Amino acid sequence: MNHPSAELARFVSELQFASIPQPVLRRAEDLLLDCLASVLAGSHSRPVRAIAGYARAMGPADGPAQDIVARRGTSPLFAAMANAASAHMVEQDDVHNGAVFHPAAVVFPPAVAIAQALGRSGRDLLVAAVAGYEAGIRIGEFLGRSHYTIFHTTGTAGTLAAAAATGRLLGLDAAQMLHALGSAGTQAAGLWEFLRDGADSKQLHTAKAAADGMTAAWLARDGFTGASRILEGPQGMAAGMSSDADPARLTDGLGTRWALLETSFKYHASCRHTHPAADALLALVQEHDLGVEDIKSVVAYVHQGAIDVLGPVVDPVSVHQSKFCMGVVLGLIARHRRAGLPEFDAALSDPAIADFRGRVSMRLDPEVDAAYPRRWIGKVSVRTRDGRTLESRVDTPKGDPENTLSRAEIEDKALRLGCYQGAATPDEVARLIAQVWGLAENERVGWFL
Amino acid sequence: MNHPSAELARFVSELQFASIPQPVLRRAEDLLLDCLASVLAGSHSRPVRAIAGYARAMGPADGPAQDIVARRGTSPLFAAMANAASAHMVEQDDVHNGAVFHPAAVVFPPAVAIAQALGRSGRDLLVAAVAGYEAGIRIGEFLGRSHYTIFHTTGTAGTLAAAAATGRLLGLDAAQMLHALGSAGTQAAGLWEFLRDGADSKQLHTAKAAADGMTAAWLARDGFTGASRILEGPQGMAAGMSSDADPARLTDGLGTRWALLETSFKYHASCRHTHPAADALLALVQEHDLGVEDIKSVVAYVHQGAIDVLGPVVDPVSVHQSKFCMGVVLGLIARHRRAGLPEFDAALSDPAIADFRGRVSMRLDPEVDAAYPRRWIGKVSVRTRDGRTLESRVDTPKGDPENTLSRAEIEDKALRLGCYQGAATPDEVARLIAQVWGLAENERVGWFL
Structure with a gap:
């Protein structure tokens, strides 16, 4: 077997702790903490509770893996399902710009669940996570922009990322x-x-990607076979769900390029497509000391993907949907200079935000679009009530690798997420932070919290 | 809400026992028996055992729904998963020609599991099954021929069919x-x-369609929301996975046309795409009293869908893969005048079949292709060793509604399937038959067998 899928499978199955550079391992810990805090932050929400309830109805009453949403033990399948649903809920989990893919939500929940159930070490878990990131990001890049116009890459590529991570923990060889x-x-x-209805499917997508990827890996260990070229074959994923797939991306720099390091942290609690414009507007209102009332209108210059995803959301009816509304996000920046979880919770009932929404428009920008998805450039133009036209631009949104969060900032974000709606106490989050920073020395991954 | 998806959802949620014609109900019983017998026939196979093992590892140790593969109780999710995997294994389950869709495997296992778990009546189960068939078949027709070239419609449309059937049993209203x-x-x-690798995915597709559809319905009962136009919306299934979708098919004749009655029984134990040619060859060898040695070559004139699905399978390495090989199927007809489960088990090691395979070719036929998928015409041309060229044609393959099986033939088929590889005893199958024929009078669906 010598084709891109086989090469990727071989890399994932043979990846060793010693061959992963230290900065990649440290960043994997950062991303794990960011993910677990996101799981806590989403755990009180209605869609996540529904999925956790389903896990309780269909799964065993107890088990070796930790469902953090319900704070109970269950089988790895249901722990992965509930935690992955929650990880993506508050839109604060990580994103890989080039793949337009949220790796953490679909990699860590199933990997942690299998590590807990099988008593694997912290190092094993880190290797598995890196395997999941490296595979999933390349698969997302391979599927291309055409895929993302219709399909939620985190759901699709995410299923394979989950399989790679759990498969590594299950000790699959290259063929398996x-x-x-x-x-x-x-x-x-x-x-x-x-998105058009503001429905709950995003949580289902991450839950199912995590669960189905684990299912695939578990079955493979038991001899269950799958297509050898599911990605690039003539009746495979690209054939059915993409028109610009590039098989060379599947194996790009395996072992030398660490795609995990290219992953961005989310700073604002909204869809990543809103972040470049939000950062550009934030810089502008700070520089010119503008308040929400000073602004007559805003044009956000965006890439086509932002229009595809955010365009349908003009009149949000839920907190979650408002995170996909450029008008709400820029309104929060103008009003609070911040678009975090508490600001979103208050936004729907705030007449100033509703009013501001109608003053925001998106426009396709050739330069921004050409740079996307490799770079996410933010450009806004503001008309002020006193007649000025102001421009602002950011080349690297906050949280991107070139403008990343420090460990102190990551801990601060984890504390805010973990304590959101009383999901955990500050003491619990402090212990969680210590557990994650000490993971590589842990002989056996236990329960967090 | 007034669009095709909403109209279909309303029909399914409001369907009543009294409004379903008696022949539809009787045929639903026929199809249930055919399905349960197929579940038994597949239950000893390796891929099905792997999925049942996964169900045991991840699910509860006991429960109200019957996993027929492992002959044990579990939660509805895992009973549906294991039984649906097995229902499609031996390629003897039903098919709707126009939709190119196998409804039974994805409708009955989840519906039976929910009916058992919730203590629903036999009539409730029959209504749910009809709901699943009517929705699933129309969705398959809607997705069209372009969809089927890449996607296994039984997996895709099947997920919605399973949701419709289980949703009806869960008492969902039209909005839910x-x-x-x-x-x-x-x-x-x-x-x-x-198919290109002869991998095990077909069993995974039916298992997952049954399980995921049930998940969707269960979550909807708990308030979990989904896209209102997942089928025909601009970022829905048709937009992503079809180029010839026709929304009018979604509501075609709801309440007057009973698509369940259009479903065919499978007579040969192979992919349905091989059946028209198999029937045509069978008629030819019977009429001219030809043996396998008398035949120099066969050309099967087929529709494009047959070439898409069967074309990649030229050198089958497993019994399951050989059911997708036109050469093997026609070889069995020529050699045994029968292509049932025992004949397939012996085919791979039979040099006469291996030799015959190379003498069979498929050719796209304009008339056959134009009639497909509404009608599945079989046409073959045979060159004999003594120099004759013989032609044969069937307009309606055995098992189609116009050439269907009698209840005696259905019972005989159920007995052969049920006892295959010792899955059940003849007495058990006899009791199963009696249970199914008495289903409409049963106040509470219990376990079969």
Whole structure:
């Protein structure tokens, strides 16, 4: 077997702790903490509770893996399902710009669940997470921009990322890993249509990607076979769900380029497509000391992907949907100079935000669009009530690798997320932080919290 | 809400026993028996055992729904998963020609599991099954021929069929049912790529369609929302996975046309795409009293869909893969005048079949292709060793509604399937038959067998 899928499977199955550079391992810990804090932050929400309730109805009453949403033990499948649903809920989990893919939500929950159930070490978990990131990001890049116009890449590529991470923990060899990717790819799903209704599907997508990827890997260990070229074959994922897939991306720099390091932290609690414009507006209102009443109108110059995802959301009816509304996000920046979880909770009932929404428009910008998805440039133009036209631009949104968060900032974000709606106490989050920073020395991954 | 998806959801949620014609109900019983017998026939196979093992590892140790593969109780999710995997294994389950969709495997296992878990009546189960068939078949027709070239419709449309059937049993109202369809459609998956390797994915597709559809319906009952136009919306299933979708098919004749009655029984134990040619060859060898040695070559004149699905399978390495090989199927007809389960088990090691394979070719036929998928015409041309060229044609393959099986033939088929590889005893199958024929009088669906 010598084709891109097989090469990727071999890399994932043979990845060793010693061959992963230290900065990649440290960043993997950062991303794990960011993910677990996101799981806590989402754990009181209605859609996540529904999925956790389903896990309770269909799964075992107890088990070796930790469902952080319900704070109970269950089998790895349901722990992965509940935690992955929650990880993506408050839109604060990480994102890989080039792949337009949220790796943490679909990699860590299933990997942690399998590590807990099988008593694997912290190092094993870190290796598995890196495997999941490296595979999933390359698969997202491979599927391309055409895929993302209809499909939620985190759901589709995410299923294979989950299979790679859990497959590594299950000790799959290269042939078994290829079967796991085949079984994962043939389950890969997730459509953007739900955004138009503000429906709950995004949580289902991450829950299912995590669960289905684990299923694929577990079955592969038991001899269940899958297509050997599920990604690039003539009736595979790219054939069915992309028109610009590039197989060379699947193996780009394996072992030398660490895609995990390219992952961005989210600073604002909204869809990543809003962040470049939000950062540009934030810089502008700070520089000119503008308040929300000073602004007559804003034009956000964006890439086509932002219009595809955010365009349908003009009149948000839920907090979650408002995170996909450029008008709300820029309104919060103008009003509070911040778009965090508490600001979003208050936004829907704030007449100033509703009013501001109508003054925001998006416009496709050739330069921004050409740079995307490699770079996410933010450009806004503001008309003030006193007649000025002001321009602002950021080349690297806050949280991107070139403008990343320090460990202190990551801990601060984890504390805010973990304590959101009383999900955890500050003491619990402090212990969680210590557990994650000490992970590589842990002989056996236990429960967090 | 007034659009095709909403109209379909309303029909499914409001369907009543009294409004379903008696022949539809009787045929639903026929199809249930055919399905349960198929579940038994597949239950000893390796891929099905792997999925049942996964259900045991991840699910509860006991429960109200019957996993027929492992003959044990579990939660409805895992009973649906294991039984649906097995229902499609031996390629003897039903098919709707126009939709190119196998409804039974994805409708009955989840519906039976929910009926058992909730203590619903036999009539409730029959109504739910009809709901699943009517929705699933129309969705398959809607997705069209372009969809089927890449996607396994039984996996994709099947997820929504399972949601419709289980949603009806869960008592979803029209709005909840629309949410269930939305959550089902955004999980819909299944690619044909596995055929090229003879991999196990077909069983995963039916298992996942049954399980995911149930998940969607269960979540909808708990208030979890989905896209309102997952089928026809601009970022929905058709937009992503079809180029010839026709929304009018979604509501075609709802309440007057009973698509369930259009479903065919499978007579040969192979992919349905091989049946028209198999029937044509069978008629020819019977009429001219030809043996396998008398035949120099066969050309099967087929529709494009047959070439898409069967074309990659030229050198089958497993019993399952050989059911997708036109050469093997026609070889069995020529050699045994029968292509049943025992004949397939012996085929791989039979040199006469291996030799015959190379003498069979498929050719796209304009007339056959134009009639497909509404009608599945079989045409073959045979060159004999003594120099004759013989032609044969069937307009309606055995098992189609116009050439269907009698209840005696259905019982005989159930006995052969049920006892295959010792899955059940003849007495057990006899009791199963009696249970199904008495279903409409049963106040509470219990375990079969």
